[in-house]
Structures are given as C-alpha cells and as structure tokens.
Amino acid sequence: MKLPMKIMKRYNTKTRPMLVGLMVMAMAIVLTGVMAGGCKRGGPSDAAHSTPGKRKYHCPMHPTYVSDRPGDCPICNMKLVEIKDSGATVPDKHEATGGALHGRIPIALSPEKRQLIGLKTDVVERRNLSRVLRTAARLEHDERRYAKIAPRFAGWVRQLHVNFTGAPVEKDQPLFTVYSPELYSAENEYLIALRSAAQLKDNASESMRDSVMAMLESARLRLALFEVGDNEIRELERRGKASAELLFRSPVSGHLLVKNAVEGKAFMSGETLFEIADLSHLWVRAYVFEFDMPLITIGQDGVVKFPYLNNKSHPAKVTFIYPHIEAQTRRGQIRLELDNPGHELGPEMWADVELELKIGEKLSVPASALIDTGQRYVAFVDGQDGHLEPREVKTGVKTDDYYEVVSGLKEGERVVTRALFLVDSESQLKAAISGMETTGAHKH
Known part of the structure; x- marks a missing residue:
C-alpha cells in the first residue's frame, strides 16, 4: 500500500516502518469486523444457535434469509419480519421415524399448536372401495329389432298404406303395393309349372315327372326369392291368374324411421324403401x-x-x-x-349414465390425507413420539373419497387429514432453513 507523499514526508526514516505497521493492523481489524457482521446478517445458522430470547428476522418471500436485526431483504427489498415461535420444532436425526423427503423434513407440533390449527388424523386401513362413474x-x-324393406326386383310404387315417417306400425300391417313386370313373369312361370304338374298322367315316365316337378320347384323358389310369402302363393294358386302387383307387409312391430317411397316412384332391385325399428x-x-x-x-x-x-x-x-x-x-x-x-x-x-364400480378391499387413505405436488403424492404420518413425518406415497385406484395405497404407508399408521397444507408449509420452511444452516455451518 502506498501512503500519500505529504504524510510520508512528515516522518523520518526511523518512524516510517512503525507507522506502516500500525495502519496495516487497523485495516485488518476493520475487515474482520465487516466479515463478522456479514455473517450475522446473512447466516441462518445464527438463528438456529442463537441464545434464547434473541430476536431473529427473515424475509417473507425468501424465508431462508435470516438476520439478527430488522431491515430489508437484499434479494427482493421486502421488509424483514420477526421470526416467532410457531410451536413446531425439528426433531434430531435420531428421532425421525423415517428418511427425510426432499424439500420436507419431520416436524413436531405442540398439543397447543395442533389444537390451534385444527389438526386431525385418520388411520391407514383396508376398506371396501367403490365409486360411481x-x-x-x-x-x-x-339392431336386432330393425328391418329394412327392399324389393328384390325392379318396379314402381303403386300405392302407400303408411305414408309418413315416424308412423307406428304393427307386424303384418300393409305398407305399400308395388308393380313389377319381373314379378308378373315369375308368377306366370309358376302357374305354368303348376298346371303341367297337374296334367301329368299316371303312366307318365319317371324322367318326365321329375322334370316337371323340378320346374315347379324352381318357379316357386323364384317367387320366394322375390319375397312372395306363402299366403300370397296360395292366393295365386287359388286365383289361377298372375298379377304384376305385390303387397308388402311389415315384418316387425315398431315405427317407420326411414321412408324413401312415394307413389309412382321407380325403384331398382335391392333399393331400400322403408326402414322400421322396434x-x-x-x-x-x-x-x-x-x-x-x-x-x-x-x-x-x-x-x-x-x-x-x-x-x-x-x-x-x-x-x-x-x-x-x-x-x-x-x-x-x-x-x-x-x-x-x-x-x-x-x-x-x-x-x-351412472355405474357403481366395485373395486374391492384395498389398503387406502382418505383423499384429504394426500398432497399432489404434480410429481408425487405426499402424506404426513403422525408418529408415536408426536413427530409428523413426510412420506412419499404411491397410489392406485382413486374413488370419490379415498386413494388406494400401493406403497409408502403401512396399515395402522395415522396420517394428517386436516390442516395438512399448514403442516406441509411448516415442514418445507423448516427444511429450507435447516438446509441453509447446514450450508452456512459448512462455509464457516
């Protein structure tokens, strides 16, 4: 360090080394005091190891910053507030009932504090779980009670007996009448085959008899493929004259849902004209x-x-x-x-629709006993020594009121169900301060 020339000239060479030594010692003392003061302001370890009755202050937004005097937070410039006894203490490591959870540590609440915040617990036990979906x-x-009416031949709609959508119909009720040259031809073939079979003589050869009967069966099958019913075929046999018209009846009871037919409309083979549903x-x-x-x-x-x-x-x-x-x-x-x-x-x-889903007997906890952090579920177990220990819980099925416990809790343990967020906040705050204390002690 270079001293100003005016000061140096006032002293001779004998006294100059003594002056330099005194100034160096003075600056060392000042630096020591500043460092000690800085540790007192920012070191959270002082809050933990301070003498009883000594006031400590921390930042509401950054509770890890602890000072022994009032003032402003150096991080956000908020006013420091006094740390008051909350009735919660951090147990020693050997008193904890389990391993600490990251960001949370076990805490102990006095009976007065428990009553003040309304803390309640419930037991972890096996329950018959169910929920309403x-x-x-x-x-x-x-679909098993649905019918489509589609003629298997081409023709025209001659007359409608049910003529509006939504109309109720009964089974075998007339729906519409159609005209078809194809149908007329098929009926004529059947009548010719029927007459040929009737004209067979007793002395007709077996081959001729078989040929006539085969022709009759073929003509009857063609009518059946056109959906001409047995009643209509008997009527044709009685009448003995072909007709180009056919009456369609409802195959089921129900309502007319689809109506694609109007009188005079031409239709192709297989075209749907009516759809009826029961x-x-x-x-x-x-x-x-x-x-x-x-x-x-x-x-x-x-x-x-x-x-x-x-x-x-x-x-x-x-x-x-x-x-x-x-x-x-x-x-x-x-x-x-x-x-x-x-x-x-x-x-x-x-x-x-409401369905009651039976899940069965499962180890479970009330839904109010778990905190969802977004990455895991956390519960606080009330130990026999009065400490509240944070636990990570793996869950299974969720009902309206309970969660199935897969791991993390044992049957018979008691967990916090009311004032849980206050307990969790206290645990996180103590964990943060404890972490700063450990860091501060390590640095010193």
Missing part, C-alpha cells in the same frame, strides 16, 4: 375413458337418467363392451339396454 350416453335402436327396447351407448374400462364388467347394473325429463331414471344393464378405443379422445364405449314400453324415449336422445 358418471358419463354421457346416446340412445340407439336395437322402439320398445333400446340400446344405450355410453362413453368411458380408457382408465375406467378395466373396472366395468358385463352384467353390471346401471342407471340411465334424463335431466330434461324431470331427471327420470331407468334401470339398465351392461350387455356389451366394445373392443376398441377412440384414438383422439382415448375413450372406450359400452352398451347398456333398457325397456321402453311407452315409447317415451327414442333413438339419438342423450342421457346420463
């Missing part, structure tokens, strides 16, 4: 997320509700589980069936 569903007609029994297609699909079984009871019908409910059963998952929504589909005797319900109506 609620999902949306859509009504459909029963609505006295309906399917309910419900949508279920894939993680719930393994809990659903065929034969399971359910309830179908209609909020827009005064929340009217109908009992139903699961009759089929569809074997595919929708790629975009990750949902599966299940089918329930319900009776609809008054035809109050219809296809494409929306409904709510």
Whole structure:
C-alpha cells in the first residue's frame, strides 16, 4: 500500500516502518469486523444457535434469509419480519421415524399448536372401495329389432298404406303395393309349372315327372326369392291368374324411421324403401375413458337418467363392451339396454349414465390425507413420539373419497387429514432453513 507523499514526508526514516505497521493492523481489524457482521446478517445458522430470547428476522418471500436485526431483504427489498415461535420444532436425526423427503423434513407440533390449527388424523386401513362413474350416453335402436324393406326386383310404387315417417306400425300391417313386370313373369312361370304338374298322367315316365316337378320347384323358389310369402302363393294358386302387383307387409312391430317411397316412384332391385325399428327396447351407448374400462364388467347394473325429463331414471344393464378405443379422445364405449314400453324415449336422445364400480378391499387413505405436488403424492404420518413425518406415497385406484395405497404407508399408521397444507408449509420452511444452516455451518 502506498501512503500519500505529504504524510510520508512528515516522518523520518526511523518512524516510517512503525507507522506502516500500525495502519496495516487497523485495516485488518476493520475487515474482520465487516466479515463478522456479514455473517450475522446473512447466516441462518445464527438463528438456529442463537441464545434464547434473541430476536431473529427473515424475509417473507425468501424465508431462508435470516438476520439478527430488522431491515430489508437484499434479494427482493421486502421488509424483514420477526421470526416467532410457531410451536413446531425439528426433531434430531435420531428421532425421525423415517428418511427425510426432499424439500420436507419431520416436524413436531405442540398439543397447543395442533389444537390451534385444527389438526386431525385418520388411520391407514383396508376398506371396501367403490365409486360411481358418471358419463354421457346416446340412445340407439336395437339392431336386432330393425328391418329394412327392399324389393328384390325392379318396379314402381303403386300405392302407400303408411305414408309418413315416424308412423307406428304393427307386424303384418300393409305398407305399400308395388308393380313389377319381373314379378308378373315369375308368377306366370309358376302357374305354368303348376298346371303341367297337374296334367301329368299316371303312366307318365319317371324322367318326365321329375322334370316337371323340378320346374315347379324352381318357379316357386323364384317367387320366394322375390319375397312372395306363402299366403300370397296360395292366393295365386287359388286365383289361377298372375298379377304384376305385390303387397308388402311389415315384418316387425315398431315405427317407420326411414321412408324413401312415394307413389309412382321407380325403384331398382335391392333399393331400400322403408326402414322400421322396434322402439320398445333400446340400446344405450355410453362413453368411458380408457382408465375406467378395466373396472366395468358385463352384467353390471346401471342407471340411465334424463335431466330434461324431470331427471327420470331407468334401470339398465351392461350387455356389451366394445373392443376398441377412440384414438383422439382415448375413450372406450359400452352398451347398456333398457325397456321402453311407452315409447317415451327414442333413438339419438342423450342421457346420463351412472355405474357403481366395485373395486374391492384395498389398503387406502382418505383423499384429504394426500398432497399432489404434480410429481408425487405426499402424506404426513403422525408418529408415536408426536413427530409428523413426510412420506412419499404411491397410489392406485382413486374413488370419490379415498386413494388406494400401493406403497409408502403401512396399515395402522395415522396420517394428517386436516390442516395438512399448514403442516406441509411448516415442514418445507423448516427444511429450507435447516438446509441453509447446514450450508452456512459448512462455509464457516
């Protein structure tokens, strides 16, 4: 260090070394005091090892910063607040009932503090778990009770006996009459074969008899392929005259859902003119997320509700589980069936479905006993020595009120279920301060 020349000139060569030595010692003392003061302001270890009654202050936003005097936080410039006794202490390492969880440590709360924050606990035990699955569903007609009327020959619609969509029909009720040259030709062939068979003489050869009977059978089969019923064939035999018209009757009772026929319309062979569905029994297609699909079984009871019908409910059963998952929504589909005797319900109506999922007896804890950190679940176990120990818990199935415990907790242990977030905050704060104390002690 170079001293100013004016000062140096005032002293002779004998006293100059003594002056330099004194100044060096003075600066060393000042530096020592500054370093000691810095440790007192920023070292959290002083808060832990200070004498009883000595006040300590910390930053509300950065609780790891601890000082022995009031002032401002050097990180965010907030006012430091006094650290008051919370009634929570950090147990010694040998007192902890298990390994510390990262960011959290066991704490001990006095009985007064427990009562003040309303702390409550519940036991880890085996329970019969179940939950109610609620999902949306859509009504459909029963595909087994659905009929399409499509003539197997070309022709024209001559007359409609049911002429509007939605009309109720009964089985064997007349629907429409068609005209077809193909039908007329087929009926003539049958009448000719029938007459030939009737004219066979007793002395006719066997080959001729077989030929005539084969022609008759072929003509009758052609009429059957045109969906000419036995009653119509008997009527044709009685009448003895072919007709180009054919009356179609309803094969089932139900409602006319699709009507593609108008009087005078030409149609091709196989073209659908009517579609009829029996609505006295309906399917309910419900949508279920894939993680719930393994809990659903065929034969399971359910309830179908209609909020827009005064929340009217109908009992139903699961009759089929569809074997595919929708790629975009990750949902599966299940089918329930319900009776609809008054035809109050219809296809494409929306409904709510409720299923009670039986999970079985599982080791479980109340849902209020777990904190979801986003990466894991944390519970606080109330030890016999009064310490609250944080534990990482691996969970299984979740119900409305409970979580299945896969690992992390044992049967019979008690866990905090009320004031859990206060306990967790205290544990994290103590862990942070303890970590700073360890760091500060290491540096000194």
